[in-house]
Amino acid sequence: MDHSMLAHSLGFTVRRAQLAIFQDLQDVLGARGIRPADFSVLTVIAGNSGMKQSDVAALLAIQRANFVAIVDGLEDKGLIERRRSEVDRRVYFLHLTAAGEQFLAEILPKWQEHEARFIDRLGGVEKRDQLVQLLKSLAE
Amino acid sequence: MDHSMLAHSLGFTVRRAQLAIFQDLQDVLGARGIRPADFSVLTVIAGNSGMKQSDVAALLAIQRANFVAIVDGLEDKGLIERRRSEVDRRVYFLHLTAAGEQFLAEILPKWQEHEARFIDRLGGVEKRDQLVQLLKSLAE
DNA sequence: TATTGTTATACTCTATAACTATA
């Protein structure tokens, strides 16, 4: 199927793998009405309740200008809420709502099944750990 | 820097690695006036001269409708040319021009340096081979 | 009827500059 030097390059193989994973993830999350970026925001807030809006954006490498619409969308869905800082009234802290907690609890098993599908392709969690370590060294 | 479960997931780490590699690749190729997709097309044609336009598109997972502008751009730059099939006058075969061959010869060392930067981060070509194998199993 | 290349179009993601309110 592939006859070029690209087939053995890092850029090409990483991109192909990323597309395969994201397509599956989009199918899983799209059925529940959210996108991969929305999911990543929910999990970050779940793990760090009350994080500053701009810090969440930076952690996920999303421009703060583009992050506004993502937060708006999740707030409109009733999954998260902005709370103004009393100390510095420029900043918003992000929190999951009760509905957001419930939504995440429902969707997490589906996400874990998604991860499990690809762990199976790799041949187990040891291979996954090995791969994640290699990938992290690429991203520094 | 990361406090979420995402940090150890396949989707997130693959995406981060892909962004790091593509940013570097865009810098390398952008300085020579082409994009990663252009480069991939040039290398495929170099390895398979006279390939059908739609087959190149399929090999690179690019929609044939979106592929037209890429081929147009490379043809406008004088790097490739379309040659009509005598047998089936619907199809175009793609070939590098002499200028295209020369351009690719000039740019390939820069691409190899780019690959080498990431192979270094991994810790050598054995790690690269290991990673490529794992990534291919992800993309099936 | 089916296929190749093409056009038009829309949608998402991303990048940048400038605004506002606060500090």
Place this chain on the structure above:
DNA sequence: TATAGTTATAGAGTATAACAATA
């Protein structure tokens, strides 16, 4: 002056439908 959030906008990349020429 500087920062957090916001708005507006433009550029990529990608997806789909429909067309002309050809099979």
